[in-house]
Amino acid sequence: MNEITPASIGLSREDLPNSYIGRSVPRPNVPKLVQGRATYTDDVVLPRMLHAAFLRSPHAHARILSIETAAALATPGVVRVFTGRDIAEVCDPWVAVLDHLKGMKSAPQHPLPLERATWQGEPVVAVVAESRAAAEDGVAALRVEWEPLPAQTDMETALAPGAVVIHPELGDNLVFTRTATAGDVEAAFAAAHKVVEATFVTARHTGVTLEPRSIIADYNRADGTLTVHQSTQAPHMMQGVFAKHLRLRESDVRVICKDVGGSFGIKVHVYPDEVAVAAMARIMGRPVKFVADRFESFTSDIHARDHRIKARIAVDAQGKILGFDVDDLTGIGPYSVYPRTSAIEGNQVVNLCGGPYDFVNYRCTTTVVLQNKAPTCQYRAVGHPIATAVTEGLVDMAAEALGMDPIAFRRINLIRDDAYPRTSPSGMRFEGLSHHASLDKLLEMVPVEKIRADQAAQRARGVYRGLGFASFIELTNPSPFMYGIGGARISAQDGATVRMDPDGSITIASGVTEQGQGTEAILAQIAAHGVGVPVERVKVITGDTQNTPYGGGTWACRGAGIGGEAALQSALALRAQILEVAGAMLQAKPETLDVVMGEVVDRASGTPRLSLAELGRIVYFRGDTLPRDLPRELVQTRHFITKEYPFAFTNGIQACWAEVDVETGMVKVLEHWCVEDCGRVINPLLVDEQVRGGIVQGLGGALYEHCVYDAEGNLLTTTLADYLVPMSAEMPDIHVGHVETPTRESLLGAKGAGEAGTAGAPAALMNAINDALRPLGARVTEQPFTPARILKALGRI
Amino acid sequence: MIPITLTVNGERVTRHVEPRRHLIDFLRLDLGLTGSHAGCEHGVCGACTVRVDGEIVRGCLVLAASLDGAEVTTIEGLSDSGEVADLQAEFVARNAAQCGFCTPGMVMTAADILRHHPQASRAEIREHLSGNYCRCTGYQAIVDAVEATLAQRRQEAGR
CATH class of the missing domain: 3.10.20.30 (Beta-grasp domain)
Structure with a gap:
């Protein structure tokens, strides 16, 4: 069922000029990007539009005693000031929990708090003015009287006696805990040949989308509709959120999302300042724009990956893994983030540790606690970089303890490629993975012997280089098991409508969205392939709840696998309809015809019979000449949802070759490799650059990126001079290879590709650094691997 | 004012x-x-x-x-002047842009390399582009696009 063959759909990947699936087709929407002709939310200007700016809490935890607004209102250009109570008049608070995360709790959150601020950077008062500059002048003129309160910042003490309970009504700071167990961990570890353990830290960091969060909300009192222009990954989800909390009908809310300047999970959440903007537009009956500045991005975009993990691995004398025992602790800020919740990341750590390996004994606990820091939530590769660092860090340590080569150790323990379907000890169901084929492919790409020889030669000169590996699995194509079963109105289904217009051109409207990863390009490829037209005859519509089929949008690597399959099925349905009409016009059986490059042709001979433009002319303008009862709807819609597996797992392996300067502690990544199996590759050009971008994002988190707080909860990294991101000079050339194990859930066979790079890169780099440091008896497990931490591990500071 | x-x-x-x-x-x-x-x-x-x-x-x-x-x-x-049409074509062909938010600035900086550093090496290209942050691509395709444009222009100049 999963093979796209001439027999299955009348086309093959190779033999027709419009067989686009699997081909590196340039993205049709890149020319506008390179010429500065894109339309990001901040580029949109509406009549009577006002601009919002926010006063944000300077304290990690403080009571709001009074808000003095007179001076702000007297500031030139200022139109209105809104406090939490003003917003609460029209907007209901939310509580971010999911029913299937048993015992989870969080507190109600208003767009602007009514009594207390609970993190530094929380929006507290909004000023609306004729320009952003005037709004900021107004914010500067506000006077808020605060009563600073003790802040709970250290996650290690969040549940200890004497901890500041951030929301007293919850009783304590525990949001969620879950333990997965399989086999007999105690017995396995007691009987093991070797047990090695370590404590890993993954630093709190954030997405740093170059385009900050942006929104324009416009409430039209005349027709009672709210139109929101927003930089978002999930327009339909946001439509539902705005409707529910502003007490509107969902059909009266329209979310429009044109070009998005990067998202990576940052723009799939509900942010209080953005909901406040919608509420202010609702109250004022005119458009209000808010674009976060970089300081606001650092203090109010979601953070992620603030985890401390104590973990151990047990192995037998032959090098077989007996079990993993993992204890994860994570601090998520003062609220679970709506509506996906902030318990998912820890839950993923529980789901994913040990994922690539064949073992039976497993215990993993996550403990998710509150703290007075910016809220954390799902960021690219949610939980995967953490689980992979823990797993692969322990695997390398176990190999070292056994005196085994890390590749040989992985050979013994990676799940066999013929062992599927299979369920992991944490309960994850794998349809088909290719760990060994991926390792084989990687070893074709990485010149291991040459690198080892260079490593030895360099060591003799006092230069320390290391080679590190990291196998990984990645969760993609989520079903309702991710959010829907927990009660969240987040669609796991997606739809596509493909239509043919009179000139024979094709338009596809899809519920998945473009964030730069190439969604619109692959939708065009798939539609062109499925219908049988040149790809340049396809136009794509995404990012508009009023003009696309209902869908979930873009997250958890679902655009290609879910949205792509809906596109393929609707395109094939349209082609069948075209052939039925053509058959009537040509007095031929539809099965003897085909559509190739925009022409109806005789299937056997390839002889052109009728152009789609001529077919369109007849259908739309001379329908009187067609048989009376002939169906002629040249528009088809199909929806797709995965049914067999809760998630389509992908897999892969990365290798990293790095040099550590033992005098300065600086790390230079010399070269990096990744083999990834995302099922059917629709467009290798796009997938490769997705993987590279993901790797660089992972390397950034492992080397530089850190949201640093002091003990009082003050964020110290609020500029790009303090919070470092990878730039081109620090990054290596990256080699990408593929193994293709298509999912059988769909005709297309595609799984997700966007997060694999980020999932594995930090672990591969950590293992490379530790391989370099091994002769010196040093090891690092705390990210980011800063010069100070490396010098400390070397005992030099 | x-x-x-x-x-x-x-x-x-x-x-x-x-x-x-x-x-x-x-x-x-x-x-x-x-x-x-x-x-x-x-x-x-x-x-x-x-x-x-x-x-x-x-x-x-x-x-x-x-x-x-x-x-x-x-x-x-x-863009309208056509000064970097070849560079922009390389960006498109190599998918040297994802979200595109950095791209105009990246093209302006790359144009500066084309004007002032026609002999730039790959490492020098990476260094020169290091004042332009791209979160999406991993930079490699951008570096490739600049390198290919430089090579093409050198070849044409040599003819």
Whole structure:
């Protein structure tokens, strides 16, 4: 069922000029990007539009005693000031929990708090003015009287006696805990040949989308509709959120999302300042724009990956893994983030540790606690970089303890490629993975012997280089098991409508969205392939709840696998309809015809019979000449949802070759490799650059990126001079290879590709650094691997 | 308000600006040239890179009031002139852009390499582009696009 063959759909990947699936087709929407002709939310200007700016809490935890607004209102250009109570008049608070995360709790959150601020950077008062500059002048003129309160910042003490309970009504700071167990961990570890353990830290960091969060909300009192222009990954989800909390009908809310300047999970959440903007537009009956500045991005975009993990691995004398025992602790800020919740990341750590390996004994606990820091939530590769660092860090340590080569150790323990379907000890169901084929492919790409020889030669000169590996699995194509079963109105289904217009051109409207990863390009490829037209005859519509089929949008690597399959099925349905009409016009059986490059042709001979433009002319303008009862709807819609597996797992392996300067502690990544199996590759050009971008994002988190707080909860990294991101000079050339194990859930066979790079890169780099440091008896497990931490591990500071 | 008259993309414009108005807001808000982007507004990310009197600058670090008599070129003007059509074609062919928010600034900086450093090595290209932050691509395709354009231009110049 999963093979796209001439027999299955009348086309093959190779033999027709419009067989686009699997081909590196340039993205049709890149020319506008390179010429500065894109339309990001901040580029949109509406009549009577006002601009919002926010006063944000300077304290990690403080009571709001009074808000003095007179001076702000007297500031030139200022139109209105809104406090939490003003917003609460029209907007209901939310509580971010999911029913299937048993015992989870969080507190109600208003767009602007009514009594207390609970993190530094929380929006507290909004000023609306004729320009952003005037709004900021107004914010500067506000006077808020605060009563600073003790802040709970250290996650290690969040549940200890004497901890500041951030929301007293919850009783304590525990949001969620879950333990997965399989086999007999105690017995396995007691009987093991070797047990090695370590404590890993993954630093709190954030997405740093170059385009900050942006929104324009416009409430039209005349027709009672709210139109929101927003930089978002999930327009339909946001439509539902705005409707529910502003007490509107969902059909009266329209979310429009044109070009998005990067998202990576940052723009799939509900942010209080953005909901406040919608509420202010609702109250004022005119458009209000808010674009976060970089300081606001650092203090109010979601953070992620603030985890401390104590973990151990047990192995037998032959090098077989007996079990993993993992204890994860994570601090998520003062609220679970709506509506996906902030318990998912820890839950993923529980789901994913040990994922690539064949073992039976497993215990993993996550403990998710509150703290007075910016809220954390799902960021690219949610939980995967953490689980992979823990797993692969322990695997390398176990190999070292056994005196085994890390590749040989992985050979013994990676799940066999013929062992599927299979369920992991944490309960994850794998349809088909290719760990060994991926390792084989990687070893074709990485010149291991040459690198080892260079490593030895360099060591003799006092230069320390290391080679590190990291196998990984990645969760993609989520079903309702991710959010829907927990009660969240987040669609796991997606739809596509493909239509043919009179000139024979094709338009596809899809519920998945473009964030730069190439969604619109692959939708065009798939539609062109499925219908049988040149790809340049396809136009794509995404990012508009009023003009696309209902869908979930873009997250958890679902655009290609879910949205792509809906596109393929609707395109094939349209082609069948075209052939039925053509058959009537040509007095031929539809099965003897085909559509190739925009022409109806005789299937056997390839002889052109009728152009789609001529077919369109007849259908739309001379329908009187067609048989009376002939169906002629040249528009088809199909929806797709995965049914067999809760998630389509992908897999892969990365290798990293790095040099550590033992005098300065600086790390230079010399070269990096990744083999990834995302099922059917629709467009290798796009997938490769997705993987590279993901790797660089992972390397950034492992080397530089850190949201640093002091003990009082003050964020110290609020500029790009303090919070470092990878730039081109620090990054290596990256080699990408593929193994293709298509999912059988769909005709297309595609799984997700966007997060694999980020999932594995930090672990591969950590293992490379530790391989370099091994002769010196040093090891690092705390990210980011800063010069100070490396010098400390070397005992030099 | 300060009166200024300057040339933007070959057209003379006269405006009155607040002393605090920086160049990027001037371009975007006063002239409607939205191709240049504000990414950090403190001179690090390079999304606002434009050309002033022949040299690339951070639009967020230059005050519009200081530009009386200046000649400014933005991505819109650079594109319309055809000066980097070959570079832009390489960006498209290699998918050297994902979300595109950094891309205009990246193209402005790459154009600077083409003008001033025709012999730049791959490492020098990476170094020169290091003032432009791209979160999406991993930089490799961008470096490839610049390298290929340089090679093509050298080849054509050698003919």
